[in-house]
Amino acid sequence: MKLLVDKMPVEVVETDSAQLSDVIERVSKELQTRNRVISEIYVNGRMMGGWNDPAIEKRTVADCDDLRLISEEPRKLAHKVLYDIAGYMNQIQEALVETSSKIQSRNEQEGMRLLENVTTTWAELYHGLQNAVTVTGLDFHDIMVDNRSFLEINEEMHQYLDEISTLVQEQRFLELSDILEYEIAPRIPLIREGIYKLIKELEKKPH
DSSP states (O other), rough: OEEEEETEEEEESSTTBBHHHHHHHHHHHHTTTTOOEEEEEEETTEESSSSSSSSHOBBBGGOOSEEEEEOOOOOHHHHHHHHHHHHHHHHHHHHHHHHHHHHHHTHHHHHHHHHHHHHHHHHHHHHHHHHHHHHTOGGGGGGTTTEEEHHHHHHHHHHHHOOOOOOOHTTTTHHHHHHHIIIIIHHHHHHHHHHHHHHHHHHHOOO
């Protein structure tokens, strides 16, 4: 297997039977000593969705002809991730309103499919948000949005998300529709504003 890290060839010390994830983890630890983190993973020329991509989990070194890893400084990667997440917020808000509309139209099956998609996407985005905040030393509590801390707004949002699970299990669709449209969707712009304020704080921090 050919291994490239930031376009430079690197020796593969693992055996052919080793998991591909073992190679990536080993390179990641070496990069950490240089204050860099893996930002992109390519297997046989195809970009992966991250370390948890099934295409990585199932592969061994022998199964891969070419592994290419791209790294960045943590703060630069966090800056990019935060901008990407903020850019998704409009789509999240629109999907919440559309889901509510489907439920109100008695099309619960389609509504549940949309809801699953939007909650899955939200979970992935929030995971990225938490990681970006952790590596940069930013704090939700220090960010004020609409005269409240960003931490409080996030906690409030997740309380509603927890309530969604209960409403879905109990098939209380009308209440679910109301919460999606009138409680969660209107809070998405606050989340977006908070993320942009996090970005401004990150830009102020010394390198």
